[in-house]
Structures are given as C-alpha cells and as structure tokens.
Amino acid sequence: MTRSLPKLRIAAAAAAVALSLGAGSAAAKDVNIKVWAGGTNEADSYRMENIEIAAEILERELALQGKDIDIKVEGKRDFGKWKEFKQAVQLAAESGDAPNIVVTSHLDIAPWSKAGLIVPVEDYVDMDAWPINSIYPNLMEIASYNGVTFGLPQDAESRPFFFWKDTLKKIGYSDAQIEALPEKVENKEYKLTDVLADAKKAVDMGLVEKGYGFYPRPSNGPDYAQFYQSFGGKMLDKDTGKLILDKKSMTEFYQFFIDAVEAGVTRKNHLGTDWGQWYSEVATGKAALWHGGTWHYARYTAKEGLDDFFGKVQFSLIPAGDEDGRPNTITQPLVYLVTKQNSEEDMEIAAELVKIASSPRLNTLHAIKSAHLGISPEQGNIALYANDRWASEATERLLVHANAQPNHTAFGQFNQIMFKGLETAWTGTKSAEDAVAEVEEEMKAALGNMLIVR
Amino acid sequence: MKKPSHLLGLGFMLPALIVVVLFFLLPVFMTAGIAFTNMSTDTGITGGAYELTPNTIHNLRTQGVDNNLLAQLETDVYRIDEPGLAALATDMGDKLAKELGDTHGGVTFQSRRELERAIKKLKNKPRSTRKLKKAAAFFKRSILNQRFETESEFVSATRNLGLDLAPEHQEVLSKASYTGWTWTTENFSLMTKLPSTLRIAGNTVIYVFFTLTFNVSFGLFLAITTFYLPGKAAATFRTIWFLPRILPPVIYVLMWKWLTWDTGFISTFFGQFGVPAKNWMLDTNFHAWVVIILINGFVGASMGMILFSSAIRAIPAPMLYASEVDGATRWQQVRYIILPQLRWPILFITSYQTLSLLTSFEYIFLATDGGPGKATEVWALSAFHQALANYGGNLQYGYGAALALVLVIIGIIASVGYLRVFNFKELVARPRIEQ
Numbered sequence: 024m025t026r027s028l029p030k031l032r033i034a035a036a037a038a039a040v041a042l043s044l045g046a047g048s049a050a051a052k053d054v055n056i057k058v059w060a061g062g063t064n065e066a067d068s069y070r071m072e073n074i075e076i077a078a079e080i081l082e083r084e085l086a087l088q089g090k091d092i093d094i095k096v097e098g099k100r101d102f103g104k105w106k107e108f109k110q111a112v113q114l115a116a117e118s119g120d121a122p123n124i125v126v127t128s129h130l131d132i133a134p135w136s137k138a139g140l141i142v143p144v145e146d147y148v149d150m151d152a153w154p155i156n157s158i159y160p161n162l163m164e165i166a167s168y169n170g171v172t173f174g175l176p177q178d179a180e181s182r183p184f185f186f187w188k189d190t191l192k193k194i195g196y197s198d199a200q201i202e203a204l205p206e207k208v209e210n211k212e213y214k215l216t217d218v219l220a221d222a223k224k225a226v227d228m229g230l231v232e233k234g235y236g237f238y239p240r241p242s243n244g245p246d247y248a249q250f251y252q253s254f255g256g257k258m259l260d261k262d263t264g265k266l267i268l269d270k271k272s273m274t275e276f277y278q279f280f281i282d283a284v285e286a287g288v289t290r291k292n293h294l295g296t297d298w299g300q301w302y303s304e305v306a307t308g309k310a311a312l313w314h315g316g317t318w319h320y321a322r323y324t325a326k327e328g329l330d331d332f333f334g335k336v337q338f339s340l341i342p343a344g345d346e347d348g349r350p351n352t353i354t355q356p357l358v359y360l361v362t363k364q365n366s367e368e369d370m371e372i373a374a375e376l377v378k379i380a381s382s383p384r385l386n387t388l389h390a391i392k393s394a395h396l397g398i399s400p401e402q403g404n405i406a407l408y409a410n411d412r413w414a415s416e417a418t419e420r421l422l423v424h425a426n427a428q429p430n431h432t433a434f435g436q437f438n439q440i441m442f443k444g445l446e447t448a449w450t451g452t453k454s455a456e457d458a459v460a461e462v463e464e465e466m467k468a469a470l471g472n473m474l475i476v477r
Numbered sequence: 478m479k480k481p482s483h484l485l486g487l488g489f490m491l492p493a494l495i496v497v498v499l500f501f502l503l504p505v506f507m508t509a510g511i512a513f514t515n516m517s518t519d520t521g522i523t524g525g526a527y528e529l530t531p532n533t534i535h536n537l538r539t540q541g542v543d544n545n546l547l548a549q550l551e552t553d554v555y556r557i558d559e560p561g562l563a564a565l566a567t568d569m570g571d572k573l574a575k576e577l578g579d580t581h582g583g584v585t586f587q588s589r590r591e592l593e594r595a596i597k598k599l600k601n602k603p604r605s606t607r608k609l610k611k612a613a614a615f616f617k618r619s620i621l622n623q624r625f626e627t628e629s630e631f632v633s634a635t636r637n638l639g640l641d642l643a644p645e646h647q648e649v650l651s652k653a654s655y656t657g658w659t660w661t662t663e664n665f666s667l668m669t670k671l672p673s674t675l676r677i678a679g680n681t682v683i684y685v686f687f688t689l690t691f692n693v694s695f696g697l698f699l700a701i702t703t704f705y706l707p708g709k710a711a712a713t714f715r716t717i718w719f720l721p722r723i724l725p726p727v728i729y730v731l732m733w734k735w736l737t738w739d740t741g742f743i744s745t746f747f748g749q750f751g752v753p754a755k756n757w758m759l760d761t762n763f764h765a766w767v768v769i770i771l772i773n774g775f776v777g778a779s780m781g782m783i784l785f786s787s788a789i790r791a792i793p794a795p796m797l798y799a800s801e802v803d804g805a806t807r808w809q810q811v812r813y814i815i816l817p818q819l820r821w822p823i824l825f826i827t828s829y830q831t832l833s834l835l836t837s838f839e840y841i842f843l844a845t846d847g848g849p850g851k852a853t854e855v856w857a858l859s860a861f862h863q864a865l866a867n868y869g870g871n872l873q874y875g876y877g878a879a880l881a882l883v884l885v886i887i888g889i890i891a892s893v894g895y896l897r898v899f900n901f902k903e904l905v906a907r908p909r910i911e912q
Contacts, residue, residue, distance in 0.1 A: 109518075109870045117522045134519035134871040137656050139526055139624065149606045150590055151597075169530045170553070171622050233753070264532045292759040295848055300740060371607060432519045435871040443673075447850035452762065461672055468670040472536065 051093035057122035061108035063100040069389035070126045071098030077379035116140040121362040123373040126177050129358045132168045133430045141360045145172040147374035154382040157399045165427040166358045174358035175381045178395040180317045181352045181421035182246050186337040190311040194224040205339035208350050215344045222288035225311035236288025238310035241296035243442040245353045251276045255347030259429035266437050269477045277448035277455035317417045321394035354425035396422050433473045440465045511878035516658040518871045525657015527631035528624045533653050553621045555586040561616040573601040589613050664879035681856040685834045691774035696781020704789050721775040730843040762852040765845050769853050772840050781826045788822040828895035
C-alpha cells in the first residue's frame, strides 16, 4: 500500500496535467477586434455595437462549423474631432498598432489605401453574398477606389435644403404650393434665384432678421460642393481619374453667396458661427431657408425641442442654380474599413463582422437611433425603418438622387482650396472672379497634373 | 585630479543637454529632413510598396509610354490556363481543377467577381470564402491593383506577364507605381508658386509687428502704473492682468468668443442702444485682426509687466527721491529715469516675443482659425493646417515641414541678429569691478 501510494500520486498528477492540457487545447481561440469610430456620438453607438452583435452571430456560425472562436470587440469613439481621429488612426497604423476596423469618411479610402493602411474588403468577403448584394449600388461605388471595393457603407445621409413653412406662408405660399415645392425643385422649376427672392421677401417683410433669410451651414463640409454642382460643376473626370475645376460653375457658385450677402439675406460673417447657436436658430424658425443634413432631424426634434417637424419644415434637394446645373444632394456615407494586420485570419474575421453588421436589420438600428438613412432598399421592409416617417421620406426624396464627392488622394486639397476661395468671396475680400483666379492658381500649383481646368 | 570636477559639471548639464537634444535639435533635424520629401498621408511615413493602379496608368500615358503596353496593363484579367489549373490542382485537389478546366478551360474573365461567380456554380466548388478567393487568385494574369512590398517582386510579377517591356519602360513603370515618399525639393518651388504664400507671410508680419507693439507698450504701461500704486493694490492689479497668461488657452479664447459673438456681451450691450447685433470677432478682416492682437497682446503683456516691474524696482530709490526733490513730474521720472534703465529688459522682451510670436498660432487657431477667408492665417498656422489638420484628411507632412523649416531659419537668423544688435557680449561681460 505504502509503496503504491507515490505511483498513484504520480498517476493522479499526470492525469491532472493531461486534463488541463486537454482543456487547454479545447479552449476557445481568442480574437480581439478593435473598432475605432470617428465623428461618433452616443446617438451613433450602433456603429460599434453592431460589430459586437455581429461578433456574437459570427461566433455561433463558426461554432456550427466546428470552430470555437471567442471574438472580443473593443470599441472606441472618444477622439475629439475628425482630425484627431484621422491622426490617431494614421499614427497607430504607422506604428503597427492599427485597430482592426475603422468607421470613417469614404474620402479616406483613397489616401489610406495608397498608404497601405487598409485592405480591400472584397479580398475577404463574397461580394455576391447577402447582405452586400442588397446595398444600394451608388453607395457601394462610393466605397470603392480604382475599381476595387475597399469598404462597406456604414450609413447613408444626405444634405437637404430646408424651408420654414410658417415664413413661406406669410410671404404668400399656399399649403398646396409648399407641398409641391420638393417636386418643383426636382423639376428645376424652383431655382437658387427663387431662394434669394423668397429669402429677401422674408427679410423685407420683417419675418426674419437681416441675414437670416438664407442661413447656410457655418463651416466647411461637403455641403458647399452641392452649390458648385447646382451650377453645373463636376468634380471628377471619370475617364482620366483627374479632378475638375470648372471655372464658370465655380464663379457662379461664389457669386450666389456674394449676392446673398448683398441682398441682406445672409450675413457676411456667417462662416464661423457657433454650431450650437446655429442649430437653435434654425430649429426655432429664426431663419427662413437653410440647408443642413438629414441627421440634423435628430438634433432639431430632440435637443432643440422642435415638435411637429413635418408641420413646420419642408425639405427638398438643393435647387439648381441655372439651366446647366442640376438639383442635387451629396451623401457622404461613413464606411467600415478593414485595416492591414499581420494576421490574415484577423482581417478575414474583421471583414466578416463588417459584412454581418451591414445586414438591413442591424443597420436599421443605427439608422433610426442616429437619424441616418439606410444603406439598402431592403430596409423599407423592416417595420422600424418603414414606420419612421423621416427615414422613409428622406430616403425616397433625397437618397436616390444623391451623389458623393470623389475618392481621390488630392480631393482634400481641392476641397480646402475651394472652401477658402468661397470664404474670401463671401466675406467680401475678393470678387467672385478674383477668388476663382486665386483658386485656379492655387489648385494648379498644388494639384499639378491631377487637375483639369475648364 | 581635474577630471572628476569636469564630470561633475557635465553631470549638472546633462539633463539640460538631453532636453535640448530631444525637444529642440531632434525636431529641427526631423523637420529639415521631412521638408525635403513629398511625405503625406497617402505616401505613408514608414515606407511604400509598388502598386499599379488605373490612375498610375493615366499618368504614364502623358509620359510617352507605349499605349498598347498600357492598354495591356490596364485590364484586370483572369485566364483559365494550364499553369493556373495545375497550381489549383496541387492546392485544392484535382476534382475542382478538372471541373474548372472542363467547363471554362481557355476562358478569360474580365474581373475576379466574374470568375468567382463561375467557380461558385461548379459542383466541386470551394466551401469557404477564403478558399474561393484563393482559387480565383491562381488565374490572375494582370498586376493591376496588386500590392508588392518590394521592387524586385513587382519587377518579376511584371516580367511574368510576358509583356515586351524595355528596361527603361520597366524603370518608369516601377517609379510611377511606387506608393511611398521620395526626396524632393518641390515643396520649396511650390511655396514660391502659391499665391497664398505671400499672403501668409504678410499676415505674419502684421501679426508679429502689432502684437509685439501692443505687448511691449501695454506691459510697460502696466509696470509703470502699478509701480506708483500702493503695494497691495499694485499686487492685486498685477494678478488680474496676469490672468490671461495662466488661464488655459481654450477657456481664455472661449471667453473672448462670448464677448464678441452675435449673441455675446458686446452685441447684447450695444443692442440696448439699437445697434444691430454682429459678430465683433469675424465681421471684417479688421475686426478679426483687432481681436487677434488683443487676445495675444494681453497674454504677452503680462509677461512684460512682471519683467519690467522687477526691473523698475531694481532702480535705486534715492534716484527717484532726488528727482522729486528737484521737482520732477511723474512723466519726467518715467522719461528720464525709468525708461533709460529699462533698455535691456525692453530689448529682451522684444526679441523674445518676436521669436515666440513667429511660431505661435494656438490663440489664432482657437479664435478665428485663420478666418475670415485667409485674413488671419499666419505662417505657423498654415504649416499646422497643411501638416496636421487638413479637412480632407490627406495630411501634407512634407509641405508642412517645409513651411516650418522656413520659420526655423528665420528664427535662427533673427536670434543671431538680436544678439549682435544688443551686443550680447557686453551684456554678459564680467563686471569691471571684479577685474
């Protein structure tokens, strides 16, 4: 007995070791997925939460295939402003510590893909599989660069023109005319000249204060390219992949804002107005006409306390400026991008998560919570989306007409020079012609052979 | 015996040396280096790869590369050929390879997606997305949009295409396909070409000159007036005027915004008298400049005030008493006793503030961000905008560094100039009394 005891002990110890080893080999494999989202507030939390939900679904799918993988999702959205986020992503990636998934503007695809920070999502997922095959084709195109699909659209939005109905009525519009406005805008029967005329009436009749007839966005954004398009401007030459400066359209676009200032309907120093002040003013009818984004709906109706939005506000495409131009709206969808990692498997899982998170049901959660628009027509079949008046009407009236700014490595510079030019014209520092001349000179020097001047 | 004491001296200086190297020399050398590159977000910082994209091909057209050749490179082709089938068979089994060969042998697909669709219809199709992608990759017969980490990989992939490529064309192709940064002096030629360069230079001169004038004169004014106040009152006033400097810049500028905005204090106050509300900070270029100079001026003046105050106290009191006995007025005391003795502090503050104003932009960034238009965009702010805060996100590190390098050079020249003008040697010479 006493002799066999040590043996038993050894056997027991061996069994314990074997068990623990066995348990070790059967344990789930851990995969950590970091998701960084730019420009994201509490209302946009589903940008990250949908990845978490997707991880749960993927884990179950993999388990059924006999793969025990434990996916841990770690979301981060507190980056300050967009530029801090973009710096953070670039620096993390350059130092080899990139998050697996980033949620960012589609405009980052061009520079980040050239720099090798991101990988094409089409290398990892089947592009013909659902839900990818159900996403709006124009949004999928926006997530592509050089003919390669790099990301999947995370949300869609659009930038409408807004009218304060009460003011319109007081300057002589009937209810029926107000209802017909979006259609008139779409048919080019209501143009930017009418915007100035109506805004002037509202100011002259004392319905709104001077400078509040037409109350544009107070800072740079894709919105201003819409007015360039209203006068027939195009940003990208698809044949050559070069950016286009259309001098005539650019001059007319600048002139429109100069005219608005001279007519007293827009303030000369409007740019730089505090956003908080701006939101509260447009949501309380202090401005007659303005333009903003579809996601503003959430801000107007919640924080700013605008009740009965549809009774008080009309919305449409941005009206055409002249016969050459077109009524339009720009969408600047955020995209899910998969970053370059050393592990192929991590990139594959990240791409798979992004795919699952793009399913209509999950995307609808984000769309409704953040007042964004859906990415797939199938979302119209989901009660939550279909019953939301704003989401469904805005999708129908705006999104189908939306285009995006081009994915191009030099577009950031193009946009910045264009906006600075607008600012110099708007503030009266230069005439529209002189401002465009300076823009031309700057663009030629900075963009070189990436630019076509018309 | 001398050695240890030398080491001790070095030991004392070491922390300072480390700080100088880490926070001055290193950034300056890096700036100087980066200024001569085209480094930006899209080139990356750590290096590039080789990738032929449709855009590259468009650009090559203008460089006289044979059009036929480019047309061949431009198409993304997937061909079901023997080498591909053989590779597929080795990797994924004969069945799939045979079925694909039988059904699509010799067929050319114009995109991966088309080929994937064809493979998915096969009976022996791969049962995972990863395998599907891998299977398709065996048949890729183009290098379009494919990323190669080294030049040799890129060159051999190009050779494998079987194109008739002359060495000089290969070189042009490799050069155009490189995605990383390269050494260049273009930043400086661009600087001379851009009309905005002259403007930001002019803005910088306006900014430095007026802010400096305000700083020094207001600092002097405060120092002299508080000198004649009773001790406690003087201390109180000095503390109040010191607030702009010790407040966090963000809060300090926010208070200016509250003061000057349409809905701010000035507008509300003048509104009582029927003056229409306006943005007193951004209404015109002139408004913007006045506010910028005041914002920076009050911060700078507090430093002048402290320095001048202590310098005035160092003036022997009997001189002032004597002048009072002689019936000198306050103004005469200031003019003939105080100001002449403040020569060195004034020169010091002037030179110090010039150099610091040249490179400072944080208050402008927070207040007007260079607006309205580019009216208050100074050189340092422009470098910041180019290198770190470009709206589109494609940050121009190279050009931003080139702008910063110009400031470094101007700063060094100005420092040397000031040292000569102020006769620095005389300032630090041993007092004669100790000789």
